[in-house]
Amino acid sequence: MSQGALAHIKVLDLSRVLAGPWCTQILADLGADVIKVERPGVGDDTRHWGPPFLKDAQGNDTDEASYFSCTNRNKRSITLDLANPKAQALLRQLALQSDVLVENFKVGGLKAYGLDYESLKALNPRLIYCSITGFGQTGPYSQRAGYDLMIQATSGMMSITGRADDVPGGGPQRVGVALTDLFTGVYASTAVLAAIEVRHQTGAGQHIDMALLDVGMAILANQGTGFLNTGKVPQRQGNSHPSLAPYQDFVTADGSMLLAIGNDGQFARFSEAAGQPQWARDPRFASNTLRVQHRLALVQEIEAVTAKRSTGEWIKLLEDRAVPCGAINNLDQAFSDEQVQARKLVLQQKRGHHEPGGVEVISTIASPLRLSENPPVLRYAPPALGEHTDEVLAELGLDAQQMATLRREGVV
Numbered sequence: 001m002s003q004g005a006l007a008h009i010k011v012l013d014l015s016r017v018l019a020g021p022w023c024t025q026i027l028a029d030l031g032a033d034v035i036k037v038e039r040p041g042v043g044d045d046t047r048h049w050g051p052p053f054l055k056d057a058q059g060n061d062t063d064e065a066s067y068f069s070c071t072n073r074n075k076r077s078i079t080l081d082l083a084n085p086k087a088q089a090l091l092r093q094l095a096l097q098s099d100v101l102v103e104n105f106k107v108g109g110l111k112a113y114g115l116d117y118e119s120l121k122a123l124n125p126r127l128i129y130c131s132i133t134g135f136g137q138t139g140p141y142s143q144r145a146g147y148d149l150m151i152q153a154t155s156g157m158m159s160i161t162g163r164a165d166d167v168p169g170g171g172p173q174r175v176g177v178a179l180t181d182l183f184t185g186v187y188a189s190t191a192v193l194a195a196i197e198v199r200h201q202t203g204a205g206q207h208i209d210m211a212l213l214d215v216g217m218a219i220l221a222n223q224g225t226g227f228l229n230t231g232k233v234p235q236r237q238g239n240s241h242p243s244l245a246p247y248q249d250f251v252t253a254d255g256s257m258l259l260a261i262g263n264d265g266q267f268a269r270f271s272e273a274a275g276q277p278q279w280a281r282d283p284r285f286a287s288n289t290l291r292v293q294h295r296l297a298l299v300q301e302i303e304a305v306t307a308k309r310s311t312g313e314w315i316k317l318l319e320d321r322a323v324p325c326g327a328i329n330n331l332d333q334a335f336s337d338e339q340v341q342a343r344k345l346v347l348q349q350k351r352g353h354h355e356p357g358g359v360e361v362i363s364t365i366a367s368p369l370r371l372s373e374n375p376p377v378l379r380y381a382p383p384a385l386g387e388h389t390d391e392v393l394a395e396l397g398l399d400a401q402q403m404a405t406l407r408r409e410g411v412v
Contacts, residue, residue: 004031005374009196012094013037013075014082014103014110016044018148018178019212020132021071022185024102027192028074029367029376035094035392036072036383040079040412043385044068054359062359069362069382071185073349076380076388079412086411088113093396095120095127100192104132107142117207127205128195130188136211146212148178155180155216160223163238172236184215245291245298246270249328250306257311259302260324264288269321274305349381358384386412 009032013024021036021044028034038044050065080087092115095101101120103110110116117129131137134146152158152174162173188210195206217224222243223234234242239258241247246267249256261267264280264287271279279285279301284294291298306314311327318325327333334340345366351359367376389412393403406412 004377005371007031009033009100010098011035011100011102012091012098014101014105015132016104017046018071018181019184019188020102020104022182023130023132023188023192024075025071025073026185026189026367026369027100029369031374031377034075036075036077037080037091038077038385040081040386040410043079044072046071047385054362056358057360064359069364072382073364074378074380075383076392077383077386078389078392079386081411082113082115084411086406086409088115090393090396090411091115092120092123096124098124098127099196100128100130102130102132102188106145107133107137121205125204126199128192128199128208129205130192130208130210132184132188132210132212134212136214137209141213148181148212149174151180151212151216154213156220157216160234160236162236164236167238170236179219180212180216183219184210184212187215240295243292244288245295246302248299251303252306252309252311252314254310256328257306257314258326258328262324266323267291270318270323273317273321273323276301276305347378349378351381351384352387
């Protein structure tokens with residue numbers, strides 16, 4: 001089996017919750033050796049963010065939240081009390097052996113421990129040090145804590161998500177997952193890989209300053225650029241698209257379906273299949289721009305037709321005509337989908353070590369990165385707290401007696 005594209009890279013992960021761990025899981029899936037540093041007895045905050053909780057072999061809830069599992073696969077967990085000078089010394093030893101360090105402490109939070117970028121750079125000039133914060137290392141908000149929900153609100157993302165104020169259920173909404181955290185993790189992993197590439201040429205590492213706010217603004221994408229170039233503030237409009245029509249959900253005989261028409265050819269094929277070829281010739285609907293301008297009339301005419309067939313019938317009718325449409329699945333339906341199953345998107349891993357009555361098998365969602373020669377590799381299930389502490393300390397040269405002393409002193 002391939003070692004993974006990043007098998008030669010060691011990552012020291014001092015991050016917790018989602019953005020940082022998402023970044024390091026991407027690197028870990030690609031083969032990097034990721035050592036996750038957690039607080040003794042407590043661990044990453046998300047170990048306790050439940051329900052839902054992981055289940056034991058008998059199907060009973062444990063005290064481990066499933067949240068942690070989504071973002072900590074393929075990592076080795078060790079425990080270190082970073083407030084303890086002996087733990088700080090151990091971390092410096094690990095940093096000397098590492099290529100990358102990822103942390104999401106508050107700005108300046110690690111400087112008191114001598115674990116900030118400048119301190120570790122002096123020890124290991126090749127170290128790539130990625131800091132992830134809510135608002136960045138500079139600016140008037142740099143000292144503020146920042147969670148995804150706050151950034152979705154601050155960036156304007158919530159203002160364009162949800163139904164309009166004048167319809168039932170209207171009002172700003174957050175996206176159903178922590179979108180800004182996840183995108184920050186993806187951007188951070190991209191920045192790390194870029195810094196590794198630069199290091200091949202210069203031999204030097206560098207500091208990466210990742211901010212959730214910066215990412216939240218960046219992923220406004222077409223909505224943000226539209227505002228900047230027109231001055232017009234976008235409004236919430238439910239599932240419809242500001243620049244495309246028809247591109248939304250439609251009522252069917254047994255529920256609803258999603259229709260996502262992106263060009264005039266698709267609209268003509270849809271009109272023909274729906275038994276309404278005149279739609280494609282209607283002066284109001286002849287181009288996408290005209291369809292957007294006459295969206296209300298178009299939607300009313302389409303819904304009068306879509307309500308006469310079931311969702312399944314519409315999908316069968318349209319998929320052979322290359323008209324994008326589909327069911328609006330819940331998660332049970334999504335994971336049962338034949339394409340999802342064919343792509344092997346569900347992983348089950350056995351934990352290498354677990355307490356009696358603890359979690360033995362953990363399910364996660366596979367990496368979407370498909371490299372033909374160096375595909376993602378599976379090595380470790382999301383670890384138990386401190387599962388690999390002895391293993392990693394042994395790699396630093398510590399013996400069993402020294403480890404026992406560190407435990408007795410509360411260092412690990």
